[in-house]
Amino acid sequence: RPHVLTALIIICLVFGILGLMNSVFGVVGVVGGQQLQQAFQPKMPSDVPQGMQQAQDKFQSDINNLQTKFRLEMIGTLSFRFVAALLLAIGGIKALGKKESGRKLLVAGCAVALAFELVQAIVQTMINTEMMTAFNSYMESVMQSLPDKPGTENVKRFLQTFLKITMYGTIAITYILMAVKGGIYLFGLIYLRKPHIKEQFQPA
Numbered sequence: 337r338p339h340v341l342t343a344l345i346i347i348c349l350v351f352g353i354l355g356l357m358n359s360v361f362g363v364v365g366v367v368g369g370q371q372l373q374q375a376f377q378p379k380m381p382s383d384v385p386q387g388m389q390q391a392q393d394k395f396q397s398d399i400n401n402l403q404t405k406f407r408l409e410m411i412g413t414l415s416f417r418f419v420a421a422l423l424l425a426i427g428g429i430k431a432l433g434k435k436e437s438g439r440k441l442l443v444a445g446c447a448v449a450l451a452f453e454l455v456q457a458i459v460q461t462m463i464n465t466e467m468m469t470a471f472n473s474y475m476e477s478v479m480q481s482l483p484d485k486p487g488t489e490n491v492k493r494f495l496q497t498f499l500k501i502t503m504y505g506t507i508a509i510t511y512i513l514m515a516v517k518g519g520i521y522l523f524g525l526i527y528l529r530k531p532h533i534k535e536q537f538q539p540a
Contacts, residue, residue, distance in 0.1 A: 349428025355421025
């Protein structure tokens with residue numbers, strides 16, 4: 337068996353297992369995320385400026401409203417992810433046993449997973465657009481709540497830059513991972529259909 341084929345099967349299997357776990361935890365987050373956040377969200381110290389606490393509360397409210405607004409889209413993408421992950425997991429297990437049915441399931445899984453990544457990118461872009469609006473509003477409120485003391489302006493600029501880099505960096509990493517996974521699925525979709533690769537599997 338070619339090493340590339342073995343590596344591809346293992347990667348798809350791992351992505352499948354992680355995708356199933358992600359789907360389960362994602363459903364829990366969509367259904368009970370707000371309640372969990374309220375239960376475990378730490379309270380700010382009493383010496384924190386009131387404006388900062390108000391900014392935190394408003395930001396949390398904006399996030400909750402965002403989750404409610406895109407609830408159907410999030411449930412749809414989680415269901416999409418679950419189907420793709422299930423195909424990849426089962427196909428990966430069978431493909432390791434050189435079963436032709438495993439190869440076919442992996443081809444189907446790569447196709448569904450590739451479509452999922454494209455849909456996920458669109459939905460994530462819509463969510464990120466509104467998330468950035470809420471985040472910028474939160475950041476401005478936090479900056480305004482900081483007391484005006486000598487050196488405060490430098491602290492404000494540092495915090496503003498740091499928070500922006502963190503936010504944009506997280507979004508960039510998310511899209512990079514989507515692109516990498518999409519590339520792997522596209523490669524698998526083509527590679528697993530090659531004649532010399534089909535010969536590596538036994539009829540079911």
